[in-house]
Ligand code: AMP
């Protein structure tokens with residue numbers, strides 16, 4: 001299959017209407033979209049990514065009127081979070097409408113719904129005229145793509161179209177919040193932080209994936225976000241020697257930055273989050289063996305950043 005690369009949301013949307021897959025930019029990472037009501041198209045998403053079929057997809061919408069066809073009911077908590085955070089990097093898990101094909105939600109009776117705030121994503125979704133399922137547009141197990149070139153490296157020849165945009169602003173996947181229970185539970189940390197959610201609904205808490213909340217988000221059992229290189233978390237970078245097949249990313253410069261094969265010193269946590277996945281990919285291309293990632297405080301966006309780094313560091 002020849003993959004069309006375009007900057008036109010309307011051209012890209014035609015692929016969706018013809019049952020093909022389109023990678024498109026959002027504020028989090030690039031998504032791989034298909035018409036949620038076209039079972040064959042949704043199946044292609046799992047095939048193109050090599051994604052396990054028990055890992056549910058997130059539905060993307062351009063306005064609230066599209067919610068009706070996806071969910072059975074907006075709970076009061078969900079309503080509050082929608083008012084504050086939609087459009088934006090937040091996915092809400094709600095009970096699904098029976099009309100949504102089971103394949104899209106991996107057989108679950110719930111569905112994750114998000115309204116991206118990115119203008120190109122919005123134009124594309126509006127032109128599609130249907131809600132679009134979209135996991136990250138990478139091969140399963142690889143770091144999520146934050147540039148259209150990263151998408152091309154993984155999926156060229158496997159999908160219908162790539163809608164070109166800039167490097168994504170956030171760089172980490174959306175915050176996923178389960179709104180089906182008595183209080184909201186954060187299943188995956190992201191750019192909408194726990195602290196921000198608690199300002200709206202104080203009883204919001206992080207999922208305890210080790211214990212009772214484990215089955216809630218099937219995708220979290222898979223190894224994610226991983227480069228081929230080994231990832232090691234470090235605190236203050238006191239390297240006195242480094243080998244020429246090692247790399248470093250963090251907020252503080254190590255004493256001898258010159259001896260790393262690749263190095264990226266980020267001005268703040270936002271830049272660190274934005275750059276992480278692309279840095280992982282660059283390190284793989286350069287044949288780096290070990291990537292040292294400096295730890296940051298697990299507060300605000302730092303919680304999501306450390307979640308991705310620790311997952312990448314888990315073999
Ligand atoms: P990705 O689309 O690759 O960013 O991954 C989507 C994430 O959202 C995975 O961790 C899924 O397990 C999670 N997710 C999607 N839909 C649901 C749902 N209905 N219930 C719980 N988690 C979900």
Ligand code: MG
Pocket residue numbers: 135136144
């Ligand atoms: Mg993903």
